Each structure stands twice: as C-alpha cells, then as structure tokens.
Amino acid sequence: MTTRLVMTGAGKRYPHPSLRKRSADAWSLKDVDLTVDAGEIVAVVGRNGAGKSTLLKLAAGVTHPSAGEVRRARRVAPLIEVGAGFHPDLTGRENVGLNGRLLGMSDREVKRKLDSIVEFAELRAVIDSPVKTYSSGMFMRLGFSVAIATDPELLLVDEVLAVGDLPFQVKCLDRIREIRESGAGILFVSHNLAAVQSLSDRALLLERGEPLLSGGVREVIGRYHELLALGNRGGELGAEAGGQAAVQLISARALDPDGQPRELWDPGDRVLVELVVEAREDVGPSMIGATLHKEGGGMIGSWLGLNAPKIEPMRAGERRVFTLEVLLNVAAGGYVIDVGMGDEDLSVTYFEQPAVHLAVSTRLGSTGLVDFAPVLVEQGHG
Amino acid sequence: MTATTTTMTTTTATATTATTYLPPATAREGSIAHWGAITWLLAKRTFRLRYLGSRLGLGWAFLQPLVQAAVLTFLFTKVFKVARGPHYPLYVLTGIMIWQAFQGGVNSATTSAVDNAALLRKIPMPAVVFPLSQVLSVLMVFPMQSVILIIGAIAFGTLGPQVLLLPIVPLLVALLGTGIGCFTCAFHPAVRDVKFVVESGLLLLFYATPILYDPSRLPASLRGFLAINPMYGVVSLARTALMQQPFDLGATAISLGAGAVFVVIGLLVFRRRSTTFADLA
Numbered sequence: 184m185t186t187r188l189v190m191t192g193a194g195k196r197y198p199h200p201s202l203r204k205r206s207a208d209a210w211s212l213k214d215v216d217l218t219v220d221a222g223e224i225v226a227v228v229g230r231n232g233a234g235k236s237t238l239l240k241l242a243a244g245v246t247h248p249s250a251g252e253v254r255r256a257r258r259v260a261p262l263i264e265v266g267a268g269f270h271p272d273l274t275g276r277e278n279v280g281l282n283g284r285l286l287g288m289s290d291r292e293v294k295r296k297l298d299s300i301v302e303f304a305e306l307r308a309v310i311d312s313p314v315k316t317y318s319s320g321m322f323m324r325l326g327f328s329v330a331i332a333t334d335p336e337l338l339l340v341d342e343v344l345a346v347g348d349l350p351f352q353v354k355c356l357d358r359i360r361e362i363r364e365s366g367a368g369i370l371f372v373s374h375n376l377a378a379v380q381s382l383s384d385r386a387l388l389l390e391r392g393e394p395l396l397s398g399g400v401r402e403v404i405g406r407y408h409e410l411l412a413l414g415n416r417g418g419e420l421g422a423e424a425g426g427q428a429a430v431q432l433i434s435a436r437a438l439d440p441d442g443q444p445r446e447l448w449d450p451g452d453r454v455l456v457e458l459v460v461e462a463r464e465d466v467g468p469s470m471i472g473a474t475l476h477k478e479g480g481g482m483i484g485s486w487l488g489l490n491a492p493k494i495e496p497m498r499a500g501e502r503r504v505f506t507l508e509v510l511l512n513v514a515a516g517g518y519v520i521d522v523g524m525g526d527e528d529l530s531v532t533y534f535e536q537p538a539v540h541l542a543v544s545t546r547l548g549s550t551g552l553v554d555f556a557p558v559l560v561e562q563g564h565g
Numbered sequence: 566m567t568a569t570t571t572t573m574t575t576t577t578a579t580a581t582t583a584t585t586y587l588p589p590a591t592a593r594e595g596s597i598a599h600w601g602a603i604t605w606l607l608a609k610r611t612f613r614l615r616y617l618g619s620r621l622g623l624g625w626a627f628l629q630p631l632v633q634a635a636v637l638t639f640l641f642t643k644v645f646k647v648a649r650g651p652h653y654p655l656y657v658l659t660g661i662m663i664w665q666a667f668q669g670g671v672n673s674a675t676t677s678a679v680d681n682a683a684l685l686r687k688i689p690m691p692a693v694v695f696p697l698s699q700v701l702s703v704l705m706v707f708p709m710q711s712v713i714l715i716i717g718a719i720a721f722g723t724l725g726p727q728v729l730l731l732p733i734v735p736l737l738v739a740l741l742g743t744g745i746g747c748f749t750c751a752f753h754p755a756v757r758d759v760k761f762v763v764e765s766g767l768l769l770l771f772y773a774t775p776i777l778y779d780p781s782r783l784p785a786s787l788r789g790f791l792a793i794n795p796m797y798g799v800v801s802l803a804r805t806a807l808m809q810q811p812f813d814l815g816a817t818a819i820s821l822g823a824g825a826v827f828v829v830i831g832l833l834v835f836r837r838r839s840t841t842f843a844d845l846a
C-alpha cells in the first residue's frame with residue numbers, strides 16, 4: 184500500500200502575537216499521528232478551534248511543524264480557501280493560468296486542461312471577464328476546478344460542501360471520489376457530518392488541538408456528538424449556563440424508538456431526546472421547549488410546550504428525566520436540537536442550550552431543507 | 566460503510582511498511598525552471614496590473630519621470646539656480662528613472678510576502694518568488710525608458726559609444742534591489758515596522774545619492790560617503806553611458822561588489838526566515 188501522508192507526533196505551536204512569554208497552551212495542534220494511504224479518504228472532525236485547519240496546513244506543508252514530522256507525496260492539491268490568491272482585476276483565464284502553475288502544473292498542462300477546468304466550473308461565458316465581476320459562488324467554483332485539475336497524489340479538502348450550489352456540490356463529491364479511484368489519498372475536514380459519513384473510510388476527532396479518537400467513521404462521529412452535547416467548555420452540560428441557574432441540564436442524548444443511541448439518522452425518523460435535569464433549588468411548576476436548527480445555520484422550527492403536561496415542582500437536588508419525541512422531517516445534513524426550560528409563566532429561563540446534534544444521511548436522496556416525504560404511489564401506462 | 570469499521574493503523578506500523586519515500590511536507594517541489602517561470606509570470610502580472618485600467622497605460626512609465634525631471638529642472642535652474650550645465654534635464658532624468666526603479670523594487674519587494682499571504686497560507690511554494698518578481702517587474706520598463714534616455718542623449722549631443730555600458734545599469738539595480746529587497750522582506754512579516762524603516766531609509770539614501778545634485782559640489786568632508794553608497798556607482802555609470810561623464814571604475818566596482826554580497830546575504834537570510842511566513846503573514 185502506498186502511503187500519501189504520514190504525520191508522526193506532529194504538533195504546531197504558533198508564536199504569541201504580543202510576543203509575551205509562551206504559555207503551555209499555545210499549541211494549536213499536538214501529538215498527531217496520522218497516515219493517509221493511496222485511495223483512502225480520511226476525515227478530520229472537531230469543533231471550531233480544535234486544530235483542523237492547522238492540521239491541513241501542516242499536511243500541505245505551508246507551515247512547519249513545531250514538533251514531530253510531516254511527510255507527504257509530492258503533488259498536493261490544497262482545497263483550502265479555494266480561490267484565495269486570485270487577483271480581482273485579472274480575468275478568470277489569467278487567474279487559472281497562474282494558479283495552475285503555482286499548484287505545480289506545467290505551462291503545457293495548464294493550456295491542455297484549461298477547457299476542462301472552465302467546463303467543470305461552468306464559467307465558459309465569463310472566463311475572460313475580471314474575477315471581481317464573479318459572484319462568490321463562481322469564484323469558488325473556479326478555484327475548486329483549478330485545484331482538482333492537478334491530478335494530485337494528496338488532496339486536502341476544507342469544507343468541500345461550502346462550494347457552490349447543490350448540483351455543483353454533487354459534482355465535486357463525484358470528482359473527489361474519482362480522484363480517490365485514481366490512487367490519491369484524501370484528507371478532508373468538514374462540519375457536514377453527512378458528507379463525512381458518506382465519503383470517508385476513517386476519521387480522526389480533534390479536540391483542543393489533540394487527537395481524541397481515531398478510527399471508524401461511525402465511532403468517531405458518535406464521540407463527536409457526545410462532545411458537542413457536552414457543551415462548549417467541556418465538563419457537564421449546564422456548567423457554562425452559570426452555577427446560579429435553578430435548574431440545570433445534566434445530560435442529553437438522542438435515541439431511536441427502541442431506546443438505542445444512533446449516530447446517523449434518516450429523514451422521517453422519530454428521535455427520542457432524553458434529557459436529565461437537576462434542580463439546584465426548589466422550583467415551582469415549569470415548562471419545557473425545544474428548537475431545531477441546521478448545524479451552523481438558521482432555525483427550522485421552535486416549539487414551546489404549551490400542549491405538554493405541566494412539569495411538577497422540583498425540590499433542590501432532585502433529578503428528573505424527560506423524553507421528548509421528535510419527528511425528524513428534515514433533509515440530509517447536520518442538525519442541532521436546543522432545549523430550554525423555564526418557570527410556568529416564562530418569566531425565568533433556567534437554561535436554553537444545544538442538547539443533541541443529529542447527522543441526517545443522504546442515503547434516501549432527500550436534500551435541501553425539509554423532507555417533504557414524497558412517495559411514489561402509482562405507476563401505470565398512460 | 567463496512568470499510569469504516571476498520572481501525573486506524575498506527576503510524577509506526579505504516580511508516581515501516583511504506584515502501585515509497587515521502588519527502589517532508591515543507592520541502593519545495595518543482596525545478597528551478599518551474600519557479601523561475603512563475604517568477605517571470607508574477608513579474609509580468611505585476612507589471613500589467615500597475616497600468617491596467619489607466620487610459621494612458623504604459624505611457625505613465627515615461628510621463629511620470631519626465632514630469633518629475635521637468636519640475637526639478639525648473640526648480641533648480643530657474644528658482645534656486647543651484648544647478649548648472651546645459652545637460653541638467655538629462656542629468657536629473659537619468660537619475661530619477663534609475664532611482665524610481667530601485668525604490669519601487671525595494672519597497673514592493675519588502676511587503677511582497679505579506680501582500681501575497683493568501684497564497685502563502687495555502688499553496689506550498691518558495692516565497693522568494695514574490696520579492697524576485699517585484700524587482701523584475703520594475704525593471705521591465707527599463708528597456709523602454711532607455712529609449713527616452715537615448716533620445717535625450719541625442720538631443721543634447723552627448724551620445725557616444727559609451728552607451729554600450731547602459732545595459733549594465735539595470736543589472737546593478739537588479740542585484741542591489743534583490744539583495745536589499747529580499748533582506749527586508751525576510752523581516753517584514755514578523756516586524757511590520759520594517760516597511761516604514763525601509764521607506765525612511767530610502768528617502769535618506771535618495772538625498773545621499775547624487776540624483777539632483779553634482780557630487781563635485783559636495784563639501785569634501787561628505788564626499789567620502791559617496792564611496793560607500795552603492796547607488797552612486799549605478800547613477801554614475803548611467804551618466805557615463807549617456808552623458809560622456811568620465812567612467813568611475815571604482816564606484817561601479819563598489820556597486821557590483823555590494824550588489825553581489827547583498828544578493829547572497831539577502832537570499833540566505835530570506836531562506837532562513839521564510840519558513841515562518843505562512844504563520845505570520
């Protein structure tokens with residue numbers, strides 16, 4: 184098996200901008216052991232600031248490791264900030280020329296591939312206009328098209344699904360699979376867990392610059408969800424909501440109707456959101472509510488439990504388990520369910536925070552925002 | 566998705582079984598010819614962008630120094646009456662054109678790494694292509710400006726066989742500009758003050774170089790400084806080529822020697838310091 188990327192104890196420590204003394208936690212990335220073999224797609228997941236971008240930069244070789252070693256195949260295509268480095272006043276064609284050369288193509292190669300690059304980016308009509316006249320989607324499409332035209336041995340992909348509209352994204356994913364078939368190793372970073380799930384062979388979970396888990400995709404995504412559910416500062420849920428809140432969310436998990444935890448859901452699934460809360464002081468009757476968000480995006484639905492049974496008063500120190508049943512009629516993607524609790528007349532909110540993260544798979548072919556559950560009910564000869 | 570359950574091979578195991586040699590990720594791939602071609606491409610791009618969108622385009626490359634030389638000639642021959650000699654307009658034009666190339670090259674080379682941070686953070690490449698292409702781009706106008714200077718020399722009746730020395734002038738500017746530009750560019754991403762230090766330093770050097778004035782009119786106590794100013798040899802050589810000034814071999818040799826030394830030091834320092842550019846720029 185040919186190896187495309189090897190990281191051995193790789194770490195990166197950035198110099199402190201204010202030139203103050205270096206503290207121990209200045210490491211953006213630490214102790215990463217990672218290999219990517221030819222024909223393999225390895226995903227890197229982690230929360231913002233977990234060190235994913237630093238890892239990609241080390242793999243690309245644009246930054247030197249402060250510790251350990253990074254070795255990789257010679258021809259690399261970094262799909263990082265695609266289009267960055269394009270000059271706004273130059274035409275698409277001119278930018279492709281320079282960018283292609285910088286990515287390692289020869290002059291002849293650029294000329295030979297120019298047509299297919301323009302074709303892939305769907306920019307034939309505007310290729311001789313300055314790129315400052317392009318929309319941001321066109322800009323990124325062009326950047327992506329140049330980078331993947333280089334026949335890389337190692338492809339580094341940062342948030343691939345941020346490029347262009349859905350048909351273009353599908354095209355990109357197909358092209359990435361093609362590049363994999365041709366023997367390239369692919370390292371890819373994404374918040375889109377559905378994409379991670381459907382593309383990758385293996386995954387690595389980073390947390391605060393350190394590898395937390397590496398292994399099978401399902402396992403890693405599951406651990407990532409736990410991490411997301413634990414809130415942003417680590418430790419138990421509710422820790423950041425302030426110790427003063429009268430009722431705190433202790434834990435939350437998403438279960439299927441059989442009561443089993445799952446990493447990947449299908450559109451139309453019923454999800455049981457199990458919440459454990461603890462009262463820190465005596466509280467009267469209270470209410471519960473929930474909101475569904477797209478991961479990193481807007482709200483899809485919000486529910487205030489006006490139709491739900493009243494929650495009985497709780498004594499200090501008392502723990503309760505609530506289970507909300509939710510219908511997941513959303514399309515493929517990453518989703519977050521926020522839950523909140525407050526007193527009866529909503530004058531006090533005890534907590535309101537992300538509780539569970541759900542990855543909804545593309546396998547039923549449902550994309551967009553909602554799953555409108557089409558069913559083919561009839562088929563006949565007209 | 567069955568393949569996803571295979572656990573990740575540990576690095577040590579893979580490293581020993583890997584048969585192919587993998588170079589360090591930070592090793593720069595590509596031949597000198599490849600990056601040389603890219604330097605040339607970047608220089609052409611910079612050159613084109615400088616005049617892109619202006620009506621007069623390349624005309625500004627001639628008009629700017631001509632206007633400046635005209636103003637200075639008027640100032641020093643008619644207002645202050647300090648400059649003498651019938652050839653003063655050509656004298657000052659020669660100096661201005663050379664100085665502008667040098668100054669433009671050093672200034673833009675200094676900030677070139679930061680200016681191209683978007684590329685440096687993304688694509689593995691030798692950063693030295695940026696200062697080199699900046700110096701190259703300012704020299705691209707030199708052949709065309711030479712035509713103006715030679716026309717001037719014909720007009721003032723000073724054209725002679727010494728004009729064959731003229732091509733050495735851009736070579737000296739290239740050496741000095743590259744050496745100084747790479748050196749300052751090496752420090753600019755980490756210490757942004759370098760840009761201002763360079764600008765101030767160039768202003769000082771402008772007045773320390775006989776561009777507007779005749780060095781023979783300097784007080785003897787200051788004349789010694791000319792010998793250590795590498796730009797003196799450059800303007801002096803240009804005036805030998807165009808105005809039949811006596812050839813100052815010593816000054817030219819100092820320029821050439823300083824240029825060669827600067828290039829070596831500049832490139833070495835640049836290579837050492839450019840490893841952190843992607844983190845700083």
